[in-house]
Amino acid sequence: MVGIxxxxxxxxxxxxxxxxxxxxxxxxxxxxxxxxxVGANAISVLRAGLIVGILGFLGAVLQGANVTEAVGTELIGGVSLSATAAIVALVVAATLVAVGVFSGYPIATAFTVTGAVVGVGLALGGDPAWAKYAEILALWVLTPFVGGGVAYGTVKLLDWGRLDERRVTAGLAGVVGAVLANVGFAVLGPAGEDGSIAGTVAAAVSLPNAAGIDPGVPAATLGIALLATGLLAADLRRDFAGGQRRFLLVMGGLVAFSAGGSQVGLAIGPLVPLFDGSGVPLLALLVGGGFGLLLGSWTGAPRMIKAIAQDYASMGPRRSIAALIPSFAIAQTAVAFGIPVSFNEIIVSAIVGAGYAAGQAGVSRRKMGYTVLAWVGSLALALGLGFGIFSAVDLIVG
Structure with missing residues (x-):
């Protein structure tokens, strides 16, 4: 009976x-x-939902380990989440996120999951992980300023008449290429570790040291950045509007991939302690979580895509590119350090920054005010509900 x-x-x-x-x-x-x-009319809502589901699945499998382990083991000290605690945390967080989906307000997923996991962990008698909370809080607080600020500056740079927009756009592709070259992928590293494209190329080429410094990774990074710059520059010379749209779609794909790598940990992280020592590999959990992300993207994402694309700012290709570049960089930073972060916060902040750079075009202050309140409220509500519901369930079961 116990086994059943x-x-x-x-x-x-x-x-x-x-x-x-x-x-x-x-x-x-x-x-x-x-x-x-979608806001820039570069892709339809339904096609965006289809593509983002596939790319999110790939990101979950190839990059999801860091955040997954952080959510499962680093948010509370002294105890491991039980099966009941994991169930309560996940149901509380998912319910709050689902309410946001159907109400049209993007609830910050990382806020709800983090709050719920910490709430049930404290109810279990665990100790607060203050050092991890400091990392998380720093990223959450900096994200609106960094993401919005970089997006704002990028739009201003593209609008500055003294610089050729084609060259500036191609240069931005080089920056993205440099970041991508140093992103960690599970398939490129040894067992249990990630490896980067730049690191793999450097190992294959094996350049001689210069003044005791290995130039391999910097040289590979520079080469990939120049390649990305050259490819987009050639595309923009042939067809500026078409090349701009294609760059925008590439950026959307990179952000979608990064979203899978970050967000899957919010879904399956609480399960990690349950399967510790069971022989079930983390990869199996990542595949299952990635499949759930894919289903959600295909069945429920179009409504929220429309809400974010149309309700927050009137976006053209230029401002959309400006919003996605910092979003990609921030997402990959969170993945590398194993910090749960909300993509709603990342994207919305960048969109607002880009919108303000164009004279506050289409930015709804009222909508943003409600959204910020929803973010803060969801964190507090998830923590309180997680603590209270688990305490009640534990009392009844006990």
Whole structure:
């Protein structure tokens, strides 16, 4: 009987995780990456939902380990989440995210999951992980200023008449190429570690040291950046408007991939302690979480794509590119350091920054005010509900 009860508990926990993955795919990771591209009329809403689902799945499998382990083991100290605690945390967080999806307000997924996991962890008698909270809070606070500021500056740079817009846009592609060259991928590193494209190229070429410094990775990074710059420059010379749209779609794809790598951890992270020592590899959890993201993107994302693309700012290709570049960089920073971050916060901040650079075109202050309140409120509400509901369930079961 004990075996049947344990199996049933694990099954319920898995279903709660799948529900969370669906809610994230329908809301945060499924809607935000291509929202600027949809706002710029570079791609349709339905096609965006289809593509982002596939790219999000790939990102979950290839980059999801860091955030997954952080959510599962680093948000609370002294205890491991039980199956019941994981179920309560996931159901609380997923319900709040789903409410945001159907109400049209993008709830910050990382806020709800982090709050719910910390809430149930404290109810279990765990200790606050203050050092990790400091990392998380720093990224959450800096994201609007960095993302919005970089987007604002990029739009101003593109609008500055003293510089040729084609060259500036091609240079931005070089910056993106340099970032991409140093992004970690599970398939490029040794077992249990990530490897980068620049690192792989450097190892294959094996340049001699210069003054005791290995120039391999910097040289590979520079080469990839120049390649990206040259390819886009040639495309823009042939057809400026078409090349601009294609660059925008590439950026949307990179952000969608990054979303999968970051957001899957919010869905399956609470399950990590349950499967520790069970022989189930983390890759299997990542595949399952990625599948849930894909389903959410395909079935629920179009509504939120429309909300973000049309309700927050009137976006053209120029401002959309400006919004996606910092979004990609911030997302990859979060993935590298294993910090749960909300893509709604990243994208919305960048969109608002780009909108203000164009004279506050289409930016709804009232909408943004409600959104910020929803972000802060969801964190507090998730923490309180996680603590309260788990305490009640534990009291009844005990």
């Amino acid at each position: 009860e344990a199996a049933a508990t694990f099954l319920v926990a898995g279903m709660a995780s799948l529900f969370m993955a669906w809610a994230i795919g329908a809301g945060s990771s499924g809607s935000t990456p291509f929202a600027p591209a």
